[in-house]
Amino acid sequence: MGPIARLLAQRIALGLLLLFLVSILIFAGTQILPGDVAQSILGQSATPEALANLRAELGLNEPALSRYFDWLGGALTGDLGTALTSGQDIAGQLWTRMGNTLFLAFWAALVSVPLAIFLGLLAVRYRERWPDKLISAVTLASISVPEFLIGYVLMFFVGVQLGWAPSVSTIYDGMSLGAKLHAIALPVAVLTLVVLAHMMRMTRAAILNVMQSAYIETAELKGLSMFTIIRRHAFPNAIAPIVNVVMLNLAYLVVGVVVIEVVFTYPGMGQYLVDHVSKRDVPVVQACGLIFAAVYIGLNLVADIVSILSNPRLRHPK
Amino acid sequence: MADTLLEIKNLKIGATAYPPGEPPQEITIVDGVSLTLEKGKVLGLIGESGAGKSTIGLSAMNYGRGGVRLTGGEVLLNGRDIRPLRGGKMRAIRGAEVTYVAQSAAAAFNPAKKLMEQITEAALAHGRCSKREAEERAVTLFHKLGLPEPETFGNRYPHQVSGGQLQRAMTALALCPEPDLVIFDEPTTALDVTTQIDVLAAIKDAIRDTGVAALYITHDLAVVAQVSDEIMVLRGGKTVEYGTCDQIINNPQEEYTQALVSVRSIEHEEKQPTPEPVLRVEGVTARYSGTRFDVLETINVDLHPGQTLAVVGESGSGKSTLARVITGLLPPREGSIIFAGRTLSPDMPSRSREDLRELQMIYQMADVAMNPRQTVGTIIGRPLEFYFGLKGKAKRQRIIELLDEIELGEGFIDRYPAELSGGQKQRVCIARALAADPKLIICDEVTSALDPLVADGILKLLLSLQKREDVAYLFITHDLATVRAIADSIAVMYKGRVVRYGTKSEVLSPPFDDYTDLLLSSVPEMKLGWLEEVIEHRRMESAGH
Numbered sequence: 001m002g003p004i005a006r007l008l009a010q011r012i013a014l015g016l017l018l019l020f021l022v023s024i025l026i027f028a029g030t031q032i033l034p035g036d037v038a039q040s041i042l043g044q045s046a047t048p049e050a051l052a053n054l055r056a057e058l059g060l061n062e063p064a065l066s067r068y069f070d071w072l073g074g075a076l077t078g079d080l081g082t083a084l085t086s087g088q089d090i091a092g093q094l095w096t097r098m099g100n101t102l103f104l105a106f107w108a109a110l111v112s113v114p115l116a117i118f119l120g121l122l123a124v125r126y127r128e129r130w131p132d133k134l135i136s137a138v139t140l141a142s143i144s145v146p147e148f149l150i151g152y153v154l155m156f157f158v159g160v161q162l163g164w165a166p167s168v169s170t171i172y173d174g175m176s177l178g179a180k181l182h183a184i185a186l187p188v189a190v191l192t193l194v195v196l197a198h199m200m201r202m203t204r205a206a207i208l209n210v211m212q213s214a215y216i217e218t219a220e221l222k223g224l225s226m227f228t229i230i231r232r233h234a235f236p237n238a239i240a241p242i243v244n245v246v247m248l249n250l251a252y253l254v255v256g257v258v259v260i261e262v263v264f265t266y267p268g269m270g271q272y273l274v275d276h277v278s279k280r281d282v283p284v285v286q287a288c289g290l291i292f293a294a295v296y297i298g299l300n301l302v303a304d305i306v307s308i309l310s311n312p313r314l315r316h317p318k
Numbered sequence: 319m320a321d322t323l324l325e326i327k328n329l330k331i332g333a334t335a336y337p338p339g340e341p342p343q344e345i346t347i348v349d350g351v352s353l354t355l356e357k358g359k360v361l362g363l364i365g366e367s368g369a370g371k372s373t374i375g376l377s378a379m380n381y382g383r384g385g386v387r388l389t390g391g392e393v394l395l396n397g398r399d400i401r402p403l404r405g406g407k408m409r410a411i412r413g414a415e416v417t418y419v420a421q422s423a424a425a426a427f428n429p430a431k432k433l434m435e436q437i438t439e440a441a442l443a444h445g446r447c448s449k450r451e452a453e454e455r456a457v458t459l460f461h462k463l464g465l466p467e468p469e470t471f472g473n474r475y476p477h478q479v480s481g482g483q484l485q486r487a488m489t490a491l492a493l494c495p496e497p498d499l500v501i502f503d504e505p506t507t508a509l510d511v512t513t514q515i516d517v518l519a520a521i522k523d524a525i526r527d528t529g530v531a532a533l534y535i536t537h538d539l540a541v542v543a544q545v546s547d548e549i550m551v552l553r554g555g556k557t558v559e560y561g562t563c564d565q566i567i568n569n570p571q572e573e574y575t576q577a578l579v580s581v582r583s584i585e586h587e588e589k590q591p592t593p594e595p596v597l598r599v600e601g602v603t604a605r606y607s608g609t610r611f612d613v614l615e616t617i618n619v620d621l622h623p624g625q626t627l628a629v630v631g632e633s634g635s636g637k638s639t640l641a642r643v644i645t646g647l648l649p650p651r652e653g654s655i656i657f658a659g660r661t662l663s664p665d666m667p668s669r670s671r672e673d674l675r676e677l678q679m680i681y682q683m684a685d686v687a688m689n690p691r692q693t694v695g696t697i698i699g700r701p702l703e704f705y706f707g708l709k710g711k712a713k714r715q716r717i718i719e720l721l722d723e724i725e726l727g728e729g730f731i732d733r734y735p736a737e738l739s740g741g742q743k744q745r746v747c748i749a750r751a752l753a754a755d756p757k758l759i760i761c762d763e764v765t766s767a768l769d770p771l772v773a774d775g776i777l778k779l780l781l782s783l784q785k786r787e788d789v790a791y792l793f794i795t796h797d798l799a800t801v802r803a804i805a806d807s808i809a810v811m812y813k814g815r816v817v818r819y820g821t822k823s824e825v826l827s828p829p830f831d832d833y834t835d836l837l838l839s840s841v842p843e844m845k846l847g848w849l850e851e852v853i854e855h856r857r858m859e860s861a862g863h
Contacts, residue, residue, distance in 0.1 A: 215428040217420070218420060218427070218428075218491075219428070221379060221381060221417070222413035222417075222443060223413035223440065224440075225406075236430040237428070237430050310430075312477065313475075316474075316477075316478060
């Protein structure tokens with residue numbers, strides 16, 4: 001096995017181990033929440049017998065360990081259990097919601113990642129001159145303002161005053177792609193503003209760091225233009241840190257959109273999670289937690305793999 | 319003259335300095351330098367660090383490092399002044415008419431790109447030829463420069479070839495666009511002597527075969543004497559002396575040039591071994607944890623009181639590892655260190671304070687061996703406090719004595735390292751080692767980062783201190799001239815073994831083993847034609863075998 005294959009196998013194994021540990025944490029965390037599920041389903045007026053029956057029916061009297069393995073086994077085979085409040089299968093509902101969240105995240109990423117990297121390159125090209133300062137100021141301002149505020153501000157001006165995009169982003173099956181994109185224009189804009197600054201600044205810092213290297217001077221003395229130098233010589237050596245921050249932000253786009261989904265009443269996972277937390281529907285909360293963790297770990301794993309693959313010393317051993 | 323390629327007239331180069339806590343100041347780096355270079359000729363620029371030689375070299379490409387600017391004079395390249403050029407017109411010269419070979423090829427190549435792509439890049443960017451032509455040229459150059467497997471050499475990444483090969487690849491990079499002028503900026507300084515000689519010969523042949531002109535920048539007069547037609551000696555941004563290679567080497571007019579030519583004229587009488595060594599390294603074998611190879615294999619050497627044992631070898635030969643074993647930073651797998659009659663504990667934390675005191679160390683990089691936020695007094699005072707419990711007046715008195723010993727004096731006591739020159743920093747490090755009143759000081763490449771004249775001063779200081787304090791030195795170096803100057807006995811190391819060991823006169827007299835012969839004959843000598851002699855001699859020998 002080559003050194004790369006070994007490193008990759010190691011990372012993937014570590015990712016799986018981490019996911020396993022997180023599943024324990026999620027399960028344990030929801031177990032120690034105060035309150036009783038049976039009580040919250042049946043209400044204050046329930047008789048003790050009815051509560052006992054329901055507990056037995058839900059399997060709440062089993063030891064925690066066996067309930068954990070039942071849950072984990074189910075999750076591994078795609079069965080996330082049934083929602084206590086609605087009695088519906090969680091997996092079925094969750095996939096639809098997940099699909100919507102990913103749809104939103106995908107378009108936000110498609111806009112923000114290339115834009116952030118381009119702005120980062122531009123900031124390096126015009127370092128310490130006005131384009132750099134302008135980019136820095138605007139992106140910093142946009143990250144500093146709370147996202148819900150940006151959301152409402154955009155909703156008011158763009159949605160209500162100008163009427164360019166709907167301020168409620170409802171999407172459903174059967175909508176055309178164009179209609180869907182129109183519906184999510186505002187949340188995509190807000191998400192882009194939120195994640196842009198972080199990625200752009202990291203791109204700028206990573207490339208500036210590389211620009212100190214002697215091989216950049218070599219490139220300058222070859223008479224190459226500044227943009228060629230950045231693109232051809234600096235960027236390939238700055239990929240690893242850039243991919244890392246991009247992945248963290250992609251994870252945020254999936255996991256951290258709760259607020260935005262609520263603001264725009266978008267039917268994604270975040271809203272689904274918030275609804276069920278308030279109803280104390282433990283299986284749904286567990287399922288959402290597990291999926292969010294998997295997304296986070298998975299994207300960071302991708303970042304690790306990309307940085308390993310982008311290292312020429314590992315790709316081309318002596 | 320019709321054949322003039324480069325003419326620099328009264329060049330002035332300046333920069334803006336930002337001294338801490340003071341307003342920015344305009345400083346002059348190069349002041350009124352003029353030179354002329356004809357087509358196909360080589361001009362050597364020589365001087366200490368800070369003499370402005372690289373800055374002048376880069377001015378031929380209208381390039382200034384950091385905030386360096388060309389503030390006056392003319393730089394005429396092929397008859398036109400390139401100093402006012404900006405933007406695209408300036409870039410049209412770089413990498414086309416003039417190219418550059420950097421000191422550290424290892425850093426100057428982009429680690430993420432194949433060599434061929436980088437070597438042909440400039441020629442292609444300036445549209446000087448097609449991709450195929452450029453690659454053919456590169457392969458021809460690989461042949462000429464003696465690189466292995468020239469047809470496929472370019473497919474490798476920089477980390478896949480050795481330092482010497484990379485330096486030659488850098489030369490190929492500079493020659494590929496077929497420039498009129500190449501600037502060689504210390505191209506062999508970072509290499510081992512045995513590698514340096516091959517690279518030097520390759521560069522010289524390539525210059526001759528392509529008919530390109532060159533500015534050859536170095537601090538080593540013996541090296542520049544091998545490749546140049548003319549030499550300019552620089553100091554503090556001004557021309558000291560400018561003449562033909564023959565005149566500078568054999569008939570230097572200025573005092574400074576004479577000092578450079580006669581450097582390393584230290585007289586040192588070799589001392590004979592005593593019955594009782596102060597340090598005995600007995601059968602030491604060591605390896606770094608997590609590796610499967612011994613870095614040191616059964617090393618046996620003795621060092622006698624008040625004497626100097628020089629440990630010489632190339633990078634990677636295990637010299638510094640030996641120092642780490644002796645100081646206890648790397649416990650050996652086998653063997654022992656006997657110091658002043660007692661066997662030292664293999665790892666440093668379990669050694670007594672007395673053991674630590676009697677065995678001190680001085681490092682190559684004086685800059686990083688001192689805390690930049692402590693004054694010279696604090697730095698030297700620390701061992702006095704730690705080992706002898708000196709305080710207040712007594713401590714200050716001793717610090718001043720030590721400062722006098724290293725020829726700096728009381729005035730330096732409140733200075734910070736940043737306010738000292740390289741040589742002064744190394745002197746402070748010596749004083750710090752002496753403060754512990756040691757029996758043995760390990761000197762790890764202590765003069766390698768210094769300019770020749772400054773290094774000479776340090777060596778003389780070390781010798782006079784040895785005479786007075788009767789301290790022994792274990793002197794680690796790759797520089798044989800230094801060894802000749804100060805050693806009483808010598809251990810030659812190669813790939814983790816001591817291949818030759820004895821008193822200086824024994825080790826440096828024939829018959830030699832193959833490696834010592836190679837090492838000794840590779841040290842550049844300050845005479846014209848030395849390079850050809852050695853190469854010719856080696857060719858004859860390998861033919862004879």
